[in-house]
Amino acid sequence: MAGTGEAGKAGRRECGVCWNVYDPALGDPQWQVPPGTAFEDLPSHWSCPNCAAEQSKFLALSDD
Numbered sequence: 001m002a003g004t005g006e007a008g009k010a011g012r013r014e015c016g017v018c019w020n021v022y023d024p025a026l027g028d029p030q031w032q033v034p035p036g037t038a039f040e041d042l043p044s045h046w047s048c049p050n051c052a053a054e055q056s057k058f059l060a061l062s063d064d
């Protein structure tokens with residue numbers, strides 16, 4: 001799959017507690033985070049929508 005201009009972003013993060021993935025391309029509907037929001041740009045009160053783990057529990061995911 002070809003890149004679409006997201007190369008400079010940090011990419012997806014995976015919750016270290018429940019393995020829920022935050023994808024910047026999708027945002028987070030549960031938190032009303034719009035698509036295209038980098039993990040670093042999430043509101044400070046954001047936590048895992050699945051298990052409520054704090055942002056520090058999230059680990060970087062590499063695509064390839």
Ligand SMILES: [Zn+2]
Binds near residue numbers: 015050053
């Ligand atoms: Zn989680």
